[in-house]
Amino acid sequence: MDNSVVTTQPVNQQVADEALLLSHDVAAVFNDLGVLMAVRGHTEEAERLYRRSLEIRRRLPDESAQAALTRRNLAILPTG
């Protein structure tokens, strides 16, 4: 009994944190930060941010057009 209380608390907290991150605005911010990093030459960082944005958008409804733009940003990111 006691154990379950202890373990559900952090799990709930984690779910709440993730839910907060699941928004159009957050996805857009990750995309824009990605572009910002890319324009400054930090391509690995940019790639990480684009993927983060895509991951969020994958779980949101009506994000397909925005997701395609982020995917294109990722597609033209140079390697090396």
Added chain:
Amino acid sequence: MVDPIAEARRRLGLARRFYDEGRAEEAVVVAETALAVVEHAGGPNHPAIAGACIELSLLHERLSQYTKAERYARRAIVITEEYSRRDETLVRLRVKALGCLAMVERVRNRFGSSEVLYRSALDLAENGTWPHPEELAELMCGLGAVYLFSSRFVEAEALYRQALELVGSEKATSAVVWHHLAELDLMLSRFDTGESYARRALSLRENALGPNHASTANERAMLAAVLARQGNLDMAEKLFRKAISTFERVLPPNHYDLAVACADFGMLMAAKGNIAAAGRLTQRALDIKTKILGRNHPEVRQAVEDLARLTTR
């Protein structure tokens, strides 16, 4: 006396040739005179007017002049509103007119209406009895691109493959299909096939239109993007520079393809450590896109916020 319809057709043929020779602005002028000839001779709703409007819509679309492209497409749609399925000429014109408007709607990011227009054009075309694989393939690629930029990749690929089957893989007209397949594979990180498709598109364009045509340059930019993603930065830089210098010579200064090439090349310069050049190229791309697409287009909105942050730092 000269038959005005035949004269208009001759002028539209000339306009097309000018465009293929990279003289796009002259092509528009000639096509406008063709429209004037049929307007004068045939009254306001003659089918030949729709034909001239379609040609003008296509030319303006290729020049990134979307307001005019839309106006001409809508006029052609109105003229062909009352068609009979047995009137092949009119049905063909209507298919083209719907395709023109669909293309403009897609560029403007109105994917819903673009999809509807492409679908009605394809339905009409597929019910027809005349052979016209190139036109069908163009429509399929257009609808496929709507799917691509709605993240509907499976549907996009199915349409592109269908289009390729229609036109065959080695014809000059299949360059447009290879271009779309390359773009799809680039976005899905399938670089090996993406590169070979981009190379095919480039060599087909080069053979058909020569090395200095805007369409050839666009394939160079596409190949450059694929190579940059694979780490071949020096070759990519060369191709981007060549593409951009061709665009600067043969296109009006505010052109969508030029903007895309500048934006993509900017990313390459950034990766190479030339942050100043990257900023200039990104800004140039943004200025062009703002002029031709307006401030509320998603591609502009995204970039405006990015650059605002970049420059206020």
